[in-house]
Amino acid sequence: MVRRVTLTDISREAGVGAATVSRALGDHPDVSAATRERVREVAQRLGYRPSVTARALRSGGYQTISAIVPDAEWGWWEPVVRAAFEAAAEAGFQLMVHPVAGAEGGVVAVIDGLVNVPTEGVIVIGTPDQHAVRQACDRISFPAVAIDDTSRNIRLPTVSPRNRMGAREVVQHLLSAGYRKIALGRAPTDGDPRWGEGLFIEERVAGYLDALEEAGISVDEDLIVGSADAWDESRTLWPELDALLTSGRRFDALFCIADLMAAPALRTLRAHGLRVPDDVAVAGFDDERAALLLDPQLTTSRQPYRAMGVTAVELLLRAIRDESVPVERHELETELIVRSST
Incomplete structure (x- = not known):
């Protein structure tokens, strides 16, 4: 720092x-x-920052940190922020939340604006560019921690889920239930600036491949199904999956690298007369609210939302106390949640 x-x-x-x-x-x-x-x-x-908070701390007043939440339609980060708020309160700190919300200049502009806010450090959630965030924090001598599984090269102490192990566990669950022709629904790793370098996508794909290899099952490249618009859960059909099924190819299970992809997957399977889970089992990753709203409810790998928020606060408070906080990734365990879709 x-x-x-x-x-x-x-x-x-x-x-x-x-x-x-x-x-x-x-x-x-x-x-x-x-x-x-x-x-x-x-x-x-x-680069002096006139710290309103420092004056408040000397007089026994505010002890405050900030969290910047991403400009995205889906609020996967909400339970992370809630847990961070509780962890900060337990340590005697307040947590302020700053949404990017389409701000001109994005997350960097939000960080620059914190120079006039009584806060001692920042947790940046879901940043697509840690280099720019690091530079912005350096300009105002701000300690910062990232909650981020998109960046391959990190510039901040970073908290992430263990994506590869979580995906592997989901596919192992499918294998243990007797499924052998397991398709993969994946998203592209480029083209969407919100997902940075797409590390989490690559790791979840790698977990799928790990599980098949361990089971002695050859990878069928035809069953790796891309999606040009993977994050739009409102689609009536998933075009690439629809094309695969129209060609006559069949599989007995589908692992989607994100829960949002499971919604159009279920609609597409039903359009082809396939029942879930009787004909095809479907599983996802994240365990966000969409997993519970689907019919049938979705088997998935739950991100450690609470643990990520708590760990980020702990790391940031250490940095505020001038303790050494190395720039490294802290990966936390996911949890397999089995529901009726498998």
């Missing part, structure tokens, strides 16, 4: 006392205009 610029740093660089720096930044009348201008120029060049 980058060290916060202090009044002492500005004092040394500007060649005046720390008390003068404090008065200059606070518009005290006994500081000349020239000194005030020189001090402010040095403060800006060094």
Whole structure:
């Protein structure tokens, strides 16, 4: 984490006392205009952040951190934020939530705006570009933690689910139930800026392949079904899956790398007269609300939403206390949830 610029740093660089720096930044009348201008120029060049929170902490007031939530239609992050809020409160901190919500400049602009907010650090959820986030946080000397499974190259301490192991466990469940022709519904790893480098997609595909290999089942490339619009759960049909079924190819189970893909999968299977799970079992990944709203309800791998929120808060508070927090990925266990779709 980058060290916060202090009044002492500005004092040394500007060649005046720390008390003068404090008065200059606070518009005290006994500081000349020239000194005030020189001090402010040095403060800006060094990246000093006038911390409202620091003053509040000295007087026993606010202890606050922030969470930036992504600009996406589906709120998978809501239970993460709820858990983070509870963990922060238990540590005596408040948590403020800042939605990107189409803000011009995206998440970086939201971080830049935190310079005027009484907060001591930030949790960035679902960022597609950790490099830009790291730079933005460095500009205002902000400790930051990411909850992110899209980035291959991380620049922040990062909390993620164990996607590969979770997908492997779902496919192992299908295999243990006797299914052998298991299709994979996957999304492209490029073309959607919300999903960054698409690491979670690759890892879930790898988990599917791991399970088949361990069972001694050859991969049938024809049963790996792409989707040009994987995140639109409202579609009546999944065109690529519809084309596969129209060609006469059959399978006895389908693993979708995200729960949202299961909704058009179920509609497409029914359009071809196939019953779930009698003819084809269907499973997903995430265990977001869509998994419970489908008919039949969806077997899936549940992301460790609560644990991700709690772990992110713990890492951020360590950084705020100036403890060493390495830039590494903290992967948390998923949980297989078996429901009637399998």
